[in-house]
Amino acid sequence: MIKHGIIGLALAGALTASHANAQDELPVLSPSEVIKPADPADAKGLRFGYTTMDLLNPYFIEVARGMEDRAKELGIELTVHDGKSDAAAQISAAENFIANKMDAIILAPIAPEAMEPLVDQAHEAGITVINSPQRIVNADAWYSVAEYEYGRFIGDLAGKYITDELGGEASVAVLTFPEVPSLIARGNGIKDGLAEFAPNAKIVAEQSALTPDRGATAAETILQAHPEARVFVGVNDAGVLGAYEVIKGMGLPVEEFALFGLDATEEAVKHIKEGGMYKATVDITPYKVGENTIDLAVSVIKNGPIKGLIKFDMSAVTQD
Numbered sequence: 001m002i003k004h005g006i007i008g009l010a011l012a013g014a015l016t017a018s019h020a021n022a023q024d025e026l027p028v029l030s031p032s033e034v035i036k037p038a039d040p041a042d043a044k045g046l047r048f049g050y051t052t053m054d055l056l057n058p059y060f061i062e063v064a065r066g067m068e069d070r071a072k073e074l075g076i077e078l079t080v081h082d083g084k085s086d087a088a089a090q091i092s093a094a095e096n097f098i099a100n101k102m103d104a105i106i107l108a109p110i111a112p113e114a115m116e117p118l119v120d121q122a123h124e125a126g127i128t129v130i131n132s133p134q135r136i137v138n139a140d141a142w143y144s145v146a147e148y149e150y151g152r153f154i155g156d157l158a159g160k161y162i163t164d165e166l167g168g169e170a171s172v173a174v175l176t177f178p179e180v181p182s183l184i185a186r187g188n189g190i191k192d193g194l195a196e197f198a199p200n201a202k203i204v205a206e207q208s209a210l211t212p213d214r215g216a217t218a219a220e221t222i223l224q225a226h227p228e229a230r231v232f233v234g235v236n237d238a239g240v241l242g243a244y245e246v247i248k249g250m251g252l253p254v255e256e257f258a259l260f261g262l263d264a265t266e267e268a269v270k271h272i273k274e275g276g277m278y279k280a281t282v283d284i285t286p287y288k289v290g291e292n293t294i295d296l297a298v299s300v301i302k303n304g305p306i307k308g309l310i311k312f313d314m315s316a317v318t319q320d
Contacts, residue, residue: 026142026307026308026309027307027308027309028146028308028309028311029306029308029309029310029311030310030311030313031143031292031310031311031312031313034296034299034306034310035143035292035295035296035299035310036295036299037295038074038294038295038298038299039298040073040074040075042298042301042302043074043075043076043294043298044074044075044076045075045076045077046074046075046076046077046103046104046298046301047076047077047078047079047100047101047102047103048071048076048077048078048079048102048103048104048105048106048294048297049078049079049081049093049094049096049097049100049102049104049105049106050064050067050078050079050080050081050105050106050107050108051080051081051082051083051090051093051094051097051105051106051107051108052064052080052081052082052083052108053083053085053108053109053110054082054083054084054085054210054211055082055084056084056085056211056212056213056238057210057211057236057238058237058238058241058263058265058266058267058268059236059237059238059263059265059286060108060286062265062266062286062287062290063108063132063286063287063289063290063293064080064290065287065290066286066287066288066289066290066291066292066293067080067106067290067291067293067294068080068290069290069291070290070291070294070295071294074294074298076294076298078294079097079102081093083108083110085110085210085211086110087109087110087111087114090107090109090110090111090115091114091115091118094107094115094118094122095118095121097122097127098118098121098122098125098127101125101127102127103127103128103301104127104128104129104130104297104300104301105122105127105128105129105130106129106130106131106132106293106297107119107129107130107131107132107136107139108132108133108134109131109134109136110179110180112131112134112135112136112137112180112181112182113136115136116136116137116138119136119138119139120138123138128140128297128300128301130143130293130296130297130300131143131144132144132289132293133145133182133312134180134181134182134183135182135309140300140304140305140306141296141297141300141305141306141310142308142309142310143289143292143293143296143310143312144309144310144311144312145284145311145312145314146309146311146312147182147183147185147186147189148185148186148188148189149189149314150186150189150262150282150284150312150314151185151186151187151188151189151190151192151193151235151262152189152190152192152193153189153193153262153282153314153316154190154193154233154260154261154262154280154281154282155189155190155191155192155193155194155197155233156193156196156197157193157260157279157280157282157316157318158172158190158193158194158197158198158231158233158258158260158279158280159193159194159195159196159197159198159201160197160198161231161258161260161279161280162194162197162198162201162231162258163197163198165258166230166231166258168198168199168200168201169198169200169201169202170198170201170202170230170231170258171201171202171204171226171228171229171230171231172194172201172202172203172204172229172231172232172233173203173204173205173206173207173218173219173222173226173229173231173232173233173243174187174190174191174203174205174206174207174232174233174234175206175207175208175209175215175218175232175233175234175235175239175240175243176190176206176207176208176209176234176235177208177209177210177235177236177239178208179208179210180210183210183235186235186262187206187235190233190235191203194233201231204222204226204228204229205221205222205225205226205229207221207222209234209239209242209243210235210236210238210239211238211239211242212238212239212241212242212245213242214239214242215234215238215239215240215241215242215243215246216242216243216245216246217242218239218242218243219232219242219243219246219247220246223246223247223250223252230256230257230258231257231258231259231260232257232258232259232260233259233260233261234259234260234261234262235262236261236262236263237261237262237263237264237265237267237268237281238261238263238265239261240259240260240261240268240278241261241265241267241268241271243259244259244271244277244278247259247277254276254277255277257277258277258279259277259278259279260279260280260281261278261280261281262281262282262284263281263282263283263284263286264281264282264283264284264285264286264317265281265286268281268317269281269317272317272318272319275319279318279319280316280317280318280319281316281317282314282315282316282317283314283315283316283317284312284313284314285312285313289312296310
């Protein structure tokens, strides 16, 4: 049976968020506070451009699907660009959106700081810029996850599993993605959760993996160097899903493995329902995030910028 455990939004007011290179404190807002369904009369005929990190990542596939469906409902023309994990390609796409005089540009940046000059150019052209998930400091609204808290959530779940089911000891591999600075905090949250709830577990490897192919490569490398590794915890489901396929394909005793991811992608949830080695993920409702992002862009065009982190809701998805 799948169990969803909602984190109380009452915590939001006590949390702050920071840019990778800035220590400014921001208010943390609930989506229900600031994102309301857009009036079709305000939305019809608008033109939005969205450049995403990588559509090989199931999370971004769902976000884009939610955006497309909501844009269609509201009569908005939406252009989706696949960044394919290439920061230069994203910059080029943003430049094209500016040249095409979009009403709003929505950025899921690979290199947030590289996007800052383009946000200034967009503003000079009268274009609204929405930013999700990695922060661009001069965007008009930032809709994202509290990165450390997000990583800590799955790190806690993995640590508790190791203590409750594995006697408190395990060789752990952590799949991270330090190429995106904000994901460093997510990885730190994972490691802190493991340290608190499974202090005798040993992290034997840490590899960069944000897509299934990179997760597969990372798992192969890790298991060759550390064949004793039995717990994999990742900064997203996509990388962990790649590891899942490799472990199955290697003919290893899958009942000895425990995998933990983030994003609650459809495939990850399916594996959790099956009751196998994929033990848990955390749902941030990517399809709903996509829908909300469209409504948020319409609101900011009409009412102006929003200061603060509009924080994704989170809930656990486990086998319990």
